[in-house]
Amino acid sequence: MQKVNKWLKIIGPLPIGMAILALVGIVVAGFSYSGSVAGTGLWGSIVAVFTRSILGASNWFGSSYGLGIIIFTILIRFLILPLMVYQVDSMTKMQALQGEIKVIQAKYPGKDAESRQLLMNEQQALYKEHNVRPFASMLPLLVQMPILIALYQGILNSPVLRSGHFLWLELGQRDPYFILPILAALFTFASSWLSTQANPEQTTITKLMPYIFPVVIFFTALSVPSALSLYWVVGNIFQTIQTFYLQNPFKLRQERDAARKLERDIQRKMHKARRGRKHR
Known part of the structure; x- marks a missing residue:
């Protein structure tokens, strides 16, 4: 249910x-x-x-x-x-x-049976975690x-x-x-x-x-x-x-661009804050 x-x-x-x-x-x-x-x-x-x-x-x-x-x-x-x-x-x-999947794929290249099994297990766990x-x-x-x-x-x-x-x-x-x-x-x-x-x-x-x-x-x-x-x-x-x-790809692009801009602004502010503490 x-x-x-x-x-x-x-x-x-x-x-x-x-x-x-x-x-x-x-x-x-x-x-x-x-x-x-x-x-x-x-x-x-x-x-x-x-x-x-x-x-x-x-x-x-x-x-x-x-x-x-x-x-x-x-x-x-x-x-x-x-x-x-x-x-x-x-x-x-x-x-x-996709970003997390690429990290897992880099961790387990799948060149042997054990690596492929571990790759599959971690991918399945990731999918289950995010439904x-x-x-x-x-x-x-x-x-x-x-x-x-x-x-x-x-x-x-x-x-x-x-x-x-x-x-x-x-x-x-x-x-x-x-x-x-x-x-x-x-x-x-x-x-x-x-x-x-x-x-x-x-x-x-x-x-x-x-x-x-x-x-x-x-x-x-x-x-x-x-x-x-x-x-x-x-x-x-x-x-x-x-x-x-x-x-709607145009709307999704705008949302992604806005999210990236927000992340850059946060990183920039954090960087300025760290520099300010160093100069004190």
């Missing part, structure tokens, strides 16, 4: 409330679709729930299946918002500990992967969605003008760049990430149905706004 309370305190009531409303919206959308969507077994039932939700949301807008996918994407993003907030909190704590979960950043990805697979299978298994049209798109086919893959890549870059800029300690890998992910998304979006590309575009727009709100 204590762990649950800590988790709730980190996330806050607003993201949890939004997630509950999103879940209600997904359920209501599914029940508002009167047609039949087949699904066998546990996984088939999950795919059927997603498909019904998209079709139900589409009915709210005169059977516009593109708008149905957009609404469904936004609901899913709000549903996993608590996980995203928890992820950002863990990443921020990890970034704040940091290193693998928390994987949670949103682990949740979203089944959603993507279920959405892909829902499109393939639903003749209605597969033959649906939205703007210039045939949702069951690839984007003929590559507009969605380009947009998906651009907004992937935007969210990745913002997240990277919020990190005070940047390695070569973290600097390359904002450029690698968009390329992967672009070429993947070229080969999947437009409905899935549309999900990526809307999801990445949401992710960009969310990253700016939760990890």
Whole structure:
């Protein structure tokens, strides 16, 4: 119960409330679709729930299946918002500990098994002391992967969605003008760049990430149905706004600069005080 309370305190009531409303919206959308969507077994039932939700949301807008996918994407993003907030909190704590981690790594270079074990033990103790979960950043990805697979299978298994049209798109086919893959890549870059800029300690890998992910998304979006590309575009727009709100790098830089200035001022005053005592 204590762990649950800590988790709730980190996330806050607003993201949890939004997630509950999103879940209600997904359920209501599914029940508002009167047609039949087949699904066998546990996984088939999950795919059927997603498909019904998209079709139900589409009915709210005169059977516009593109708008149905957009609404469904936004609901899913709000549903996993608590996980995203928890992820950002863990990443921020990890970034704040980078200095101490470097000290531990210098102490135990990891050149032999004993050194590697001691390094791992001290890192784990440091994470436990500051209530940091290193693998928390994987949670949103682990949740979203089944959603993507279920959405892909829902499109393939639903003749209605597969033959649906939205703007210039045939949702069951690839984007003929590559507009969605380009947009998906651009907004992937935007969210990745913002997240990277919020990190005070940047390695070569973290600097390359904002450029690698968009390329992967672009070429993947070229080969999947437009409905899935549309999900990526809307999801990445949401992710960009969310990253700016939760990890505003410009605000974080100002706070870090102010903290460094305050520390320099304190050090300068202490130095002057020591010099004054020496001259007495």
